[in-house]
Each structure stands twice: as structure tokens, then as C-alpha cells.
Amino acid sequence: EAGVAQSPRYKIIEKRQSVAFWCNPISGHATLYWYQQILGQGPKLLIQFQNNGVVDDSQLPKDRFSAERLKGVDSTLKIQPAKLEDSAVYLCASKVRLVSQETQYFGPGTRLLVL
Amino acid sequence: AQTVTQSQPEMSVQEAETVTLSCTYDTSENNYYLFWYKQPPSRQMILVIRQEAYKQQNATENRFSVNFQKAAKSFSLKISDSQLGDTAMYFCAFMKHAGDDKIIFGKGTRLHILP
Numbered sequence: 607e608a609g610v611a612q613s614p615r616y617k618i619i620e621k622r623q624s625v626a627f628w629c630n631p632i633s634g635h636a637t638l639y640w641y642q643q644i645l646g647q648g649p650k651l652l653i654q655f656q657n658n659g660v661v662d663d664s665q666l667p668k669d670r671f672s673a674e675r676l677k678g679v680d681s682t683l684k685i686q687p688a689k690l691e692d693s694a695v696y697l698c699a700s701k702v703r704l705v706s707q708e709t710q711y712f713g714p715g716t717r718l719l720v721l
Numbered sequence: 722a723q724t725v726t727q728s729q730p731e732m733s734v735q736e737a738e739t740v741t742l743s744c745t746y747d748t749s750e751n752n753y754y755l756f757w758y759k760q761p762p763s764r765q766m767i768l769v770i771r772q773e774a775y776k777q778q779n780a781t782e783n784r785f786s787v788n789f790q791k792a793a794k795s796f797s798l799k800i801s802d803s804q805l806g807d808t809a810m811y812f813c814a815f816m817k818h819a820g821d822d823k824i825i826f827g828k829g830t831r832l833h834i835l836p
Contacts, residue, residue, distance in 0.1 A: 647826075647829070714765050
């Protein structure tokens with residue numbers, strides 16, 4: 607079974623530029639998450655989707671971050687414009703459905719450096 | 722709000738030794754899940770072990786076991802017969818049993834297994 611795929615693996619941009627990350631969850635997984643992991647910290651949830659609907663985006667900085675999952679499969683996370691403090695690893699995770707018992711499976715992440 | 726605290730930023734042990742990673746958490750919930758995740762240098766977050774709070778028996782997975790003390794809100798991970806491949810960041814995490822399935826992560830413990 608293929609895992610969660612993310613691209614790109616690394617991205618370097620200058621502040622005020624825009625950047626987008628892509629995630630392809632495990633086939634058949636309805637629930638998808640985006641996390642931000644700042645160096646030295648654990649991952650923090652940014653947004654959660656159930657199919658193509660948003661379940662929780664309470665910690666997403668909506669003035670600069672946006673995410674979509676239009677067809678309920680792949681998802682993109684965008685930052686516009688980027689700030690220095692956005693430097694982090696962005697992790698995507700998925701699970702079969704929105705119940706506590708299911709396990710979240712993580713992708714390898716995208717490391718973003720904002721200069 | 723729930724919090725997860727890992728008081729050991731970094732640890733080193735010799736190969737084949739046993740090591741215990743500490744974790745404490747704070748919650749007013751009675752039913753919840755606790756996890757230990759492993760994140761090797763490749764950054765793929767992997768679930769190591771999971772404990773349901775309503776179960777008194779400590780979870781075990783091969784060389785990995787936990788000491789779950791619900792009253793003390795403590796959840797430590799023991800790795801027996803440590804191997805070089807166990808070198809990684811280890812994150813303790815919490816999730817409510819019902820309602821949102823947001824995972825709250827600690828800051829992590831960096832574990833080095835020395836040859």
C-alpha cells in the first residue's frame with residue numbers, strides 16, 4: 607500500500623513570496639490533515655478535511671495560509687505572502703475516516719525555508 | 722486545553738540497553754488516547770504505540786512498552802534491547818476519545834543509540 611505522498615520535499619523562498627505544497631493521501635482515506643512543525647517542536651495542526659469539507663481550521667493563519675481539497679483526494683496548502691516565521695516542516699497526514707480509533711498516517715513532509 | 726510535556730530534550734544510550742522516555746500530560750477528559758510517535762531523520766512520522774485511557778493494561782509492541790499512570794497523568798515509553806535504528810525524535814501525543822480528533826504533540830525527545 608502506497609503511503610502519503612508530498613511534494614516538493616524542500617523549498618527555499620524569500621519572504622513575501624508565495625509557495626504551495628501538495629499532498630496525496632493514502633487511497634481511500636477520507637480524512638486529511640496539514641500540520642506545521644517548527645524546528646524543536648512537535649507538529650501543530652493547521653487544518654483538517656473530511657472528504658472535500660473543512661472540519662477544523664481554527665489554527666490556520668487565514669490571512670496568509672489557504673488550503674483546499676477540491677475533489678476530496680489531493681490537497682494543496684498555500685502560503686501567500688510568506689514570512690520568516692513560516693520556516694518549518696509541513697506534514698500531511700491521512701486516515702480512513704473521522705473516528706478516533708483510526709490511525710493517522712504521515713507523509714515525509716516538505717521543509718520550507720523562508721529567507 | 723490539553724497539554725503534553727516531555728522533559729527530556731535529548732538522551733543517549735548504548736546499543737542493547739533499555740531506555741525510558743518520560744511524558745506527562747494535562748487534561749480534564751476521562752476518556753482519551755495517548756501515543757508515542759517516532760520521527761527518524763527522514764522525517765516520516767511513525768506510530769510506535771497507542772494506549773486507550775480506559776484500559777488499565779499497559780500497551781506493548783515488541784520491544785516497546787508503556788507505563789501508563791492515569792492518576793499521575795504520566796505516560797512513559799520503554800525501549801528494550803535498543804537498536805541503532807531506534808535513533809530518532811520521539812513524540813508523546815494526546816487525543817480526546819470523542820469529539821474532535823486533533824492530536825496534541827509534545828516537543829519531543831531526541832534519542833541517540835550509540836554503537
